[in-house]
Structures are given as C-alpha cells and as structure tokens.
Amino acid sequence: MQYLGEICALLTACCWSGSALAFSAAALRVGSVRLNVTRLLVAAVLLFAVVLLAGFEPHLSTSQLRNLVISGIVGLVIGDTFLFKAYESVGARTGMLIMSAAPAMSALLAYLLLGEILGSMGFIGMAVTLFGIALVVLEQRASSSVQPGSYSKGIMYAFIAAAGQAGGLVLAKMAFNEGPVNGFVATLIRIVSAIIVIFPIARLAGEYNDVLALYLRDRKALSLTFLGAFLGPFLGITLSLISVSYTSVGISATLMATVPILMLPIVHFVLKEQVSWRAIIGAVVAVAGVAVLFLR
Template identity: 40%
Template sequence: MNQFITEHLGELAALVTAVCWTFTSMSFESAGKKVGSMSVNIIRLFMAIALLGTLQYIRFGYFFPEGADAYQWFWLSISGLVGFVIGDMLLFQAFVVVGARISMLIMSLSPPLAALFGWILLGEQLTMAHILGMTVTMSGISLVILGKPSKGKRIKVKYPLKGILLAFGGATGQGLGLVLSKYGMGDYDPASATMIRVIAGTIGFSVLFIFTGHWPKVIKALSNGAAMLRISIGAFFGPFLGVSFSLLAIKYTTTGVASTIMSIVPVLIIPPAILLFKERVTLKEAVGATIAVLGVIVLFWF
C-alpha cells in the first residue's frame, strides 16, 4: 500500500483536489443562497489569505509573499483581478442561479478556454486535439443544458439562460486568469503566486464594494452563523487544501495527468447534489457530464 501511494502520489493528490473542489462549490452555493454571492466572495478571500499565509509561514517563515519582482506582481495581480474578481464573481452568482452542479459542468470549459487563450496571448500551439477536446466538452454540456425544442422554437434551454451565461463567464475568467498567471509567474513559487492573486482579488472586491455600497451586507453576512460555517468549509477545502494538493499533484505527475483528474468535478458532484440538495439528475445529464469530462481528457492526452 505504501509503495502504491509513493508511486502514484501525484495522481492521488489530483483526485483529492477534485474532491476538495466538489466540497468547495457546494459549500459556496449554499452560503451564497443565504447571504449573497458577493459577500461570500470577499469573505472567502480574506479567509484564503489567512490560510495561505499560514501555509507560507510554515514553509518559508514569512506570511506575505516575498521575492517577486514588479513584473510578476503586475501580471499576477491582473490575473487575480480577472480570475477572482470577474471570473469568480460570475461563477458564484451562477451557483445561486443554476446551482453548483450545472455551474461546475460549464466550468469544465475552463481548460480548453485556457488552451485557446494560451494560443492567442502566449503563442502556444493549438492542436487539433485542443479543438476536438473543446468540441467534445461543448457537446457534453449541450446534452445537459438543452432540452427538446418546443413548438415554434429551435432551441430550448432547460436551465435559466442567465445562470448559463454567468457560468460561462466564470469559465472564461478562470481560463484567462490561468494563462495570465503562467505569463507572470515564471519560476516563482506557485503557492506565493496564488497568494499574490488572492491579495489582488481582495483589493479589487474591496474597491468595488466601496463604490457599490456593499460593505454593510458583508458585515451583516458575518453574523450569519450558518453561512459563515459554509464559507469556512469552502475556504478550507478550496484555497487551502485544494490549492495545496493541486501543487502537490503537479509536482509528482505531469500537468496533463493532474489537470485531467482534477477536471472530474462535474461527475463527482452528482451524488452529493442528489443526496444533499435533493436534485433530480437524469441519465442524460449524467452522460452529458461524463462526455464533458472526456473532452478535457482528449485535450490533455491526444
């Protein structure tokens, strides 16, 4: 058993990461329905700073990131604003509108979108496998969200279009944020780079809330014990455990293998969605989620 764990440490870490993302998305969906997605966003970022800072202090002896130059701070901050402020703001609202299961299914577009942005911005090669993977993933998502057209309509969307577009915006922000992270990180420590992104995201939301007058709602949310428990669980399994195990996965196995295993969240989330949220999941939706994940596998393996 010990030999098996040692030989497959990266793959096992990636699997743990996928489980963490599942807990995170469902926790934030539940919290967002209680106190609003915007409040959940900034509270979990403050929690993420505390957790990631503690992790850095244990590893390196300092709380806030050190050793990054102005170039890295600039691009990682832009990445944080795109990924956390724009991407997650849209994703968390999608959690409230269509739920974590459908939102995370559409988020499976994030890896192929990252490949597309890498081709546009970094000149990375965009192969036929990337295009095929994106097409397969889109097919799986379409199978889930599209229903039988009614009379007089060519297309029928089974879920609120607003939620679908919000989740797609979240996937776009995540994909673009990942590419910008790669552009700015270089050989800098990934955990410290994540901390810079979180700090930028926190500042971005703070400024936004000053202009929108949202701070009173955040303060009110802090007094909601049920919501704070769920946000705490989401922050622990997401920015803390999730990020830590994802870095461990990439260290001990290839990025393609790790990314493929971590992308199975749309499938993993089906059982808890049925058991905890009493969602009705059809065979067609389960098959569609599986096809969407297969698209990500094609993206990295062929």
C-alpha cells in the first residue's frame, strides 16, 4: 500500500496524543510507577491475543531479540516512567512538547553509535527544536502555579524520558535493519521485557501493592489507564514500528513528532485550557526543527 508508513506515523501521533492525556490524568490518581506497570500488563495481554489469534511467528535472530529486549527496557521502563513523572509535575502538553526532542536525540545517538551522517543541517534542526521547546517551557515556568522546584524536576524528567525513547527507537531500528520483523511481535517482546524488569522492582519498592483495590475504588483511573494502554503501548507503539519498517526514519519521526501540535486543539476545546500564541508558535517551531533534522 502506497504511503502506508506515512499513514501509520500520523495515526501514531493521534494515538500518542490521546494516550498522553489519558495517562496524565491517571498518573495524578494512581502515581507514575503503578500506572506504568499496569498499562504494560494491559498492553501485553492485548498484544499476546493479537499475536496468538493472527498466528504471527517470531522469526528473529539472537541479535534482533537482544536489541528489542534492551529497547523495551530503555524506552518503556526508563523512558516512560520518567514521562509519567513529568506528567504529574508539568502536565501532558508540556511533557509531550519536550518529547519532541526525542527525534533529535535519536539522530545524535545514531551519529555517535552507528556512524550515520548528521551534517550541519542536522545540528541546525536540533537547535530549532530546542528553541521551540524553550519558548514554551520558559513562558510556562513564569506563569505556572506549580512550585519552581517541582516544575524544574518535571522538565528534567521529561528530557530523561525523551532520551529513553530515543535510545529505545535506535535499538528497535537496529533490530529492523537486520531483517523483517512483525510490528506486533516486536512490540510484545519490548513490553514483556519491560514488565520482567519493572514489575519485581516496583513490588520490592512497595510501589505496586494493593493495586487492584486501588483501581476498584477509582473506576475513572481504571478506565483512563485502559484507554491509554490501548492507544499508547498497544496501538501507538505497534503503528510506530510498522511506520519505520515501511518508510524512512526521518519521515516517520517527523510525522510522529506532530503530537505537540495535535494536542493544542484537544487541550483547548476538550480540557478548556487556555493556549497562548507563544505555546502555538513554540510547538510549531519544535516540530519544524524535527522536519529540518530529518528531511534535509
């Protein structure tokens, strides 16, 4: 199908916009670690059912499996845990705007680790993206009702999340470069790997006790978690992996990076938040920087 990769990338951006808002609300109710573990468990069940019913087989080399496992740990355990912590402090819109730095970080990692050519336009694209992020972050810091220390931590968490997603994407791309991998199978491997790591850690740390009772008391948190899990780690991540397998990483990453722009009308019309012109310009500039970086 023509433009399948591009269509999947745009659908990914739509899914991530919806999941970001759902997870942001859920994180405030149940906490970032509980949310991350639960949504991974939900997504794993959904993906396992799809893989089983469709009869997808994991024809993977040892190195492909290794890269997908590490990708899941870096992107879904480290990256997403810090993203949900960022949501608690600065909200979904700012958190996802900072996540637009992930493609730039991916390109830099590919340049440093894989020897991919970046060039002067690549560095210009990174600078433009960071400038767009700074426009919004500095404005919101001045007007935010959140304590300055908490806001700064939220921004730091979001940048750590972006780095985690970047590392996870590069590792997943390395697996796809070796040979064809089914998107649902790859996503299931990443998620199961993440669960194997994060679940025992969360239990030992006392961060995942009495979760069932908590969710039964708060049905809204349960519905938000399920909605976010379906749109994000189940549908969104799968579409993103399908996208990078059918089109270039540059085009895919650029289209997926439109999340900050897609979220603006949602937060304005659905959540009734005021969106300043500076926020709009900053989001557009950040995405434009991603376009310069990858479409040069």
